[in-house]
Amino acid sequence: MSTTGSDEDLPAVLTLMPSRLDLPRGRAALPGSEVAASQQGRILQAVTEEVAARGYGATSVRHVIARARVSRSAFYASFTDKQDAFARAHLQASRQLLGLIRDRVADASGAPWRERLRAGIQAYLDGFENAPAYAVSFMVELRGAGSLLLDQRDQVLQRHARNLAWLAEQAAAEDPAAHRPPDLELIGAIGAADELATRAIRVTATGARPDLGSLLAPIADIHEAVLIHRR
Template structure:
């Protein structure tokens, strides 16, 4: 999907800059992490190479191997960081009722897809191409999302004690459905759509309350 926007950390200024070695290394590492997601999202995991990543990040091959063992190592580090940033962003969504919070969270997911479509494609679709180790990383990020579902479910019952505890594994089912729904949207259009936003909010409300419109 050439031509889609990339999000790569700012490159270091040319010439003397007064930055420490640690600051330089951190900047280079972040540029590689940003670049590997965008390159994999554009080319596919199998076709992406370290040379593609270093060119996109503006670093040398030597710099890449000072930070990472290989393409897979860099991609999985970027995958973990992207997942953590995304979940932390969702944690900032606020509201008084599930019917207010969940559509806002779904809208934020759509915003991520629009802002970094290549990275979202890498995160949701290309992780499967890594094999078992990639799926292990995916499972860990999904488990963190399940923990958030459990916390939201507890809050929902605090807001309205008449809402029952969701059955066991509902959180896993809701998270898995959300991942797949968004992945299908990314595969189809390179973006998450408004329809996906509405469907995601509906699925979460149904899983949390037993009612697709959030109850009272």
């Protein structure tokens, strides 16, 4: 992991699995709603891992339910098809990553805006480094998963851009050189970060942990260029 600080500073591995995985048997059995939640979490995790390992096109519902250790009927009780499961997994993963970024920026509150910006970018990179299956599935394979996933990716980029807009407003309040740029410029900066990360993830060996540390400086430079007034 290419980040400053000790191992204790690193984020936990991102996971879609529910916190309670071992379903007790007999009289201690969980209620049906908790069993269903556990199965759904395992399916979301499984589709992410299968797509990362096989590619989206080669992954089938049969592969997903085998990895998730659920029945076909349990799968179809929650999802209409493979794409539905993959889209739900992407949405949950994106929420987790956004939460990780927000937490890291909040931890840097009080620091100059450039440091807060870099803290958020480092969290973004750490999230993918810590979760190689997420990185491959949602940065590489998603682009061939159909228009539903591409539309959802655009929505996620807009959420990232809203967070960057919030930071830009803070930067403008404390630094006369900074400003809140138009939304399309913010989306462009986020998209550039995604493209750089995707290129690095795509050339990483299957199952290996991507090394994204070298991307911190160029991504930060792109974001700062967007947030600074043009001369």
